[in-house]
Amino acid sequence: MTEKWLSIVGIGEDGLQGLSAIARSLVDRAKVIVGGDRHLAMLPTDDQREKIVWTSPISISVDEIIQRRGQSICVLASGDPMCYGIGVTLMRRIPVSEMTIIPAPSAFSLACARMGWSLTEVETLSLNGRPSSLLQSYIYPKARLLILSGGKDTPAIVAKILTNRGYGGSEITVLERMGGTHERIVEGTAASWSETEVAALNAIAVYCIADAGVIPLPRLPGLPDNAYHHDGQLTKREVRAITLAALAPTPGQLLWDVGAGCGSISIEWMRSNARCRAIAIEQNSSRLLYIADNAATLGTPNVQIIEGKAPHALKDLPAPDAIFIGGGVTATGLFDVCWEALRPGGRLVANVVTVEGEQTLFQWHERVGGDLTRVAIQRTEPIGKFLGWRAMAPVTQWVVVK
Structure with missing residues (x-):
């Protein structure tokens, strides 16, 4: 089957009004809409089309989508579906020839715009559904890190890892709900981080500053x-x-x-x-x-x-x-x-x-x-x-x- 039956549309905090004309047409023409509760809440309250909410594990929902192969289905995804997103997951099971993918700006792009950082000069990683210890291999003096958060507790976890590693002076910026009316930016340092009221939807920007006397670990083979x-x-x-x-x-x-x-x-x-x-x-x-x-x-x-x-x-x-x-x-x-x-x-x-x-x-x-x-x-x-x-x-x- 080569007919494009599945569309994956990236959507931001600004909702449907932020979509391009092509993206909006894909959403409007679909018979079935798939997404998280937050995404489906962006649809009009009188939308009577069938909805599929992501399950845990997500493989159950992916199987349900594949069982409906050939139907007109639209998946609503956060930002860029191919940047640590659902598009990558679906691509493992469905060929791209059967999909139309329309990305919105990724959280990394939005964060760089807020921070004034060059995306090509930062380290990017995701701690959403991944071990927080992944961060350890990205830490070095003057590194600029952009981190997709796993939730409201992730900034505190990042701050603790940095502090324990000897980077307590590192500058942390938490960017909440970027692109929407409820966007908020919270700033602090790793060693003094105490913010507890953090939105579940957030990204974290870190400028790594090593404490005096800290010897960075190289990425080349031959660690001490x-x-x-x-x-x-x-x-x-x-x-x-x-x-x-x-x-x-x-x-x-x-x-x-x-x-x-x-x-x-x-x-x-x-x-x-x-x-x-x-x-x-x-x-x-x-x-x-x-x-x-x-x-x-x-x-x-x-x-x-x-x-x-x-x-x-x-x-x-x-x-x-x-x-x-x-x-x-x-x-x-x-x-x-x-x-x-x-x-x-x-x-x-x-x-x-x-x-x-x-x-x-x-x-x-x-x-x-x-x-x-x-x-x-x-x-x-x-x-x-x-x-x-x-x-x-x-x-x-x-x-x-x-």
């Missing part, structure tokens, strides 16, 4: 070792940076982190780009807690954590674009399972510190090639009143592209 909670099973900073460079993350790619330890490789893979995904596989139950804690603290709460031992735990996981094996390389059948699952063109990187592990990597190298590298790192440590070099355990790394 003390950024992680761990029990010793941590890929050290220098080796971690080399490993992430070998894995070469690209936006949208999926990583298997086999023998994840405290999750540092998965976390820094995902910190490289908001669209990167990772699955951390770890058999030690206490380390699973470290992974979850580190992921939330460092802004990657969506890392998928699998408890189990490879290769059995890898069964039925989605095909990866890259695999890192940081532990358990000697497990029987591990390479065969990983190599078969890896997408063509994908990269497999394995690190070992034992002779037995090196023997295994050499056997794998004999089968499919790749590059073997020995990484030796030395750090200075006090020797009495002087400094001396203390060698870390050498790491043998194998990198291969399928």
Whole structure:
């Protein structure tokens, strides 16, 4: 079916009168109107057409829309339906050839107009229905953040995260119900934020100001070792940076982190780009807690954590674009399972510190090639009143592209 039967119309706080002529015609011609209570309340009180109100979970309403395929249906959406909006959700199930999408200005565009910020120079994210810890990876000195709020409590949550991170002086602007007659702007700082009467419909603008002495965390691989909670099973900073460079993350790619330890490789893979995904596989139950804690603290709460031992735990996981094996390389059948699952063109990187592990990597190298590298790192440590070099355990790394 290629006939356009579904229209998605972005609507602002100014309601129907703010719609373009084309958008208004799509609303007027529809036989069924879909939207939230706030959107449907914008229609005339005598509108007798069938209405569908979004349910929780929203997938129920999406199924109902699809069951009516071919009918004239109009979805009313806030702002730009393709900016963290319902249009993105519907596009996963319905081809664009069957839709007409008319956006209104997004909350980000409206916020930039109010703040005098360039949209191309700000960080944008949504905390609506998403973990608030996502914010952690966006914080750095002088960052300008635009945040879609999850409700009236979100500004206080943002203020607390900023303050705990050492950015208590950050300037927070809450923009309520932009574009309507009830628009309001509330300003304050993270450390002193106390506003409780906030409209549920709001966006948050933040100008990040670091407290004195705060050292920002880089987005490049190689975070300081003390950024992680761990029990010793941590890929050290220098080796971690080399490993992430070998894995070469690209936006949208999926990583298997086999023998994840405290999750540092998965976390820094995902910190490289908001669209990167990772699955951390770890058999030690206490380390699973470290992974979850580190992921939330460092802004990657969506890392998928699998408890189990490879290769059995890898069964039925989605095909990866890259695999890192940081532990358990000697497990029987591990390479065969990983190599078969890896997408063509994908990269497999394995690190070992034992002779037995090196023997295994050499056997794998004999089968499919790749590059073997020995990484030796030395750090200075006090020797009495002087400094001396203390060698870390050498790491043998194998990198291969399928």
